[in-house]
Amino acid sequence: MSAPALVVAAWLLLIGLYGVVTSRHLVHLIVCLSVAQASTYVLLLAVGFREGAKAPIFGDIPASSPVVDPVVQALTLTDIVVQASVSALLLALAIQARKRFGTVDPNRIGELRG
Amino acid sequence: MDLAALAIAVPLLAAAGLVGLRPLLPRWGAQVLGVAAAAAVAVLCSIVLVRARDETLVYWLGGWRPRGGVAIGIGFEIDQFGAGAAVLAALLAVGAVVFSLRYVGETDDLFEALMLVFLAGMVGFSFSGDLFTLFVFFELTLISAFVLCGYQIERRAPLEGSLNFAVVNSVGGFLFLFGIGLVYGRTGALNLAQIGRVLDGEPADALVAVAFGLIVCALLIKAAIVPFHFWLADAYAVARTPVCILLAGVMSELGLYAVGRIYWSAFSGAFTGAEGELRAILVAAGVVTAVLGALMALAQTHLKRLLAFVTVSYLGLMLAGVGLLTAEGLAGAALFAVGDGFLKAALFVGVGVVQHRFGHVDVGPLHGRGRALTVTAVLFAVSSFAVASLPPFGSFLGKTLLEHGATSAGYGWLVPVFVGVSALCGAALLRAWARVFAGLGEPAEEPRTIESSGEEAGREGDEPPGRRPWTMLLPLAAFIVAGLAAGVWPGLADGTVAAAERFVDHRSYAVSALGGSAGPPRAAIPSGVPHWYDWLYSAISLGGAVLVAWVTLQGRRPARPLRRPLSVLRAAHSGHPGDYVAFVVAGTAILGGLFTLLLT
């Protein structure tokens, strides 16, 4: 029953990595990193999900009702923030790359060899 | 162990203060705050280290103690290796901040703030006993490091180096997370000791092997093991010296520490019976890295890239030590990391002084000009020899422990590898020294790497080069002294082996964290190093280094049979992030596949 979610997670990881490897535009590369990172969100949430359980907010539900795993949700939150921070900085680098190299194609940026 | 928590809170608060109070704080005030915060962390971590000597310190954050053997909060599990790594990081940070005191520029408060956050990340990483906390501090370290690498954003090379660093290590981050998700799905726990207890029960299956593989690959990216190492040379080549000090001295070594910690606390129970196979895999990866790093180092003319490849090579040796999966191998790797960390930092400072004075970092333009810097020349030479395992420095002691550990584990063939690799790396360093500081050898042909576009490496500071200031020479000397101390401190070898015995004992680790009972602790065998033949190995290493340096100084092209493979190797280090990620995926598939096939 959990197979579709897990397949999605694996697929996102692989397709995101494919995008990173074959990218011809830095912004595209950065977005592909986000896609690959999204695979971890899906995995974590899938690991925590339970059939028939409710969200772990006890405002209106009785304290003893079954809930999904709150720990993975907190982990996913942290994960999203991490990705946002790294993406923001990578995008800043992409802007600077356009200024310094005149291009955002990773194939044509090249100072560091050997 | 509130001091441990303070050791993380203090640098973070100082960093926030440096940024928030920027309009109010005069330049010297910010500098004092930076040095003071780093020094405070060093003091706090040293106290923690002293207290960790008797028993592993356990500290539950938020006061959440485990109930019935189940951890609900985050725990620090601080043993001597973790505390030692934190002390190393803090001492290097103090040196780095002192070195950077001469920098002038409007954003340099931000530089110090970032260095403090970097330090906090590494300290948190060393203390953590929780898998997800390891990930968070891993990412914190990464993000501050890559901003620091790209600091001189006006030039093209830092941009590229920083980009490659960030992209490759981000991929590592999600491999790590994927592994964490798998482990959590199986064990329902994030605390390393608790994971270890759950996995201890059953033999490993594909999920455990793949999860372990993903996590190890993420950490090996940080530890720059082949084929995950490509980003490191690019990053080190462009970062300012204070950043290189921390990167080379401790950040990558922490990756290996984490591999050891995660293996021993969480996975060793699951993989009992498969140790021989795991040993073979890890040692092989270490040896390949060591040899490849040494060869690439010999081919470099850019001083920082050369040092980067020497670092990669030595990280390979350390992985071989850790991969032996014995206490002695682990102890050797740890001691080697400490001694070598200080000496590598000293070498980077030496290069930094040269760069500050002459504005170049490639051997070509620098040929013979280093003769003017006598003190630096002498200290650089001493460090180079020490790195090639000159007794009685810490790197010598560490290497002898490694060699002993290898022989006792039945991997005696590693000894000539260790000797050969240190000879080659030493040769690369000595040759560079000879060219820059003594003017020997032919002036090199046009530099082929970063400076080939005509851009200077750039000065370290924004002021005109003058006489070298004492704030730069002081860390250089201090690091060499520290490297020496790591070699001659009484009882260090035996103490490290005893600590390693405690490190590998995962049952008592779990007991100290979660309660319960375990068998009697393992007795530590005194190591009795160094023996007479260790001096002999060292002599061979040093002699070999001098010989190879001399030979390669004369002719500039490598021997005919080596030329083709060497050029293929160099071409692989293309500077293209897509290439690097492709290698990472390949390496992960190979390592993961090996783990699944051989360890289940």
Next chain:
Amino acid sequence: MSPAARSGLFLVSAAGLAVLLGLALGGLPGFDGPLGDTAKLIATHAVAQRKASNVVIDVAFDYRALDTLGEEFMVFVAAVGAVVLLRTTRDERDEAGSAELEARRPPETSDLLRLLGTVLAPLTVVLGVYVVSHGQLSPGGGFQGGVVVAAAVVVVYVAGQHVAVPRGGPIELTEVVESAGAAGFAIVGVGGLIFAAAFFENFIDPGSQGSLLSGGTIPLANVAVGLEVAGALVLVLVELLDQVIFRRGGGK
């Protein structure tokens, strides 16, 4: 490596990796098992102990507060990094000169868009503050609310008014706000050290469930994080938008 070689290497490795992932994911328990030990304990025990309704926030700010500290400082580094990585160099500043003033004129937008922006921006800020302060009661919290507040900047930009960024004014204010938030969270942790036994230990009376001030230190932590994230993201957005305007004037 040539692009073809690179793709080839990747595709082969990815096939291998896909097999490994398949094997590993197959070993995961399905959706019908019980919760893991840690999660079970926390889920049953959090409300009783901390009187906070939103267990996820409880986990993030209480049980696993150290992770949140690290994560918060990552946002801090992102903001500092944006300032560092996007700073203009001396040559650029000379080149820009008067062209910059020209370029700062925002793109023309319709009146309706401007009206919507004027209405939505303050609403967004209010929504953000609500989400931050009610984090412990309903889905939300410091991070989510902070992002919503920062989104108000984007709303203003899209509606056609370039957010003014002279140095030495608003920039520094956002830096101060952001650092105050970051430090604030760390201080809550230290407060745990001082007033209770451990770093990040909850040292304020939990209050009663459902009220705005329930959860002890959690509301404080929420506010600190909200401030920090809002400040940091505003800083990052402003730096990035500044670049766009600048480029549009200078390069194109």
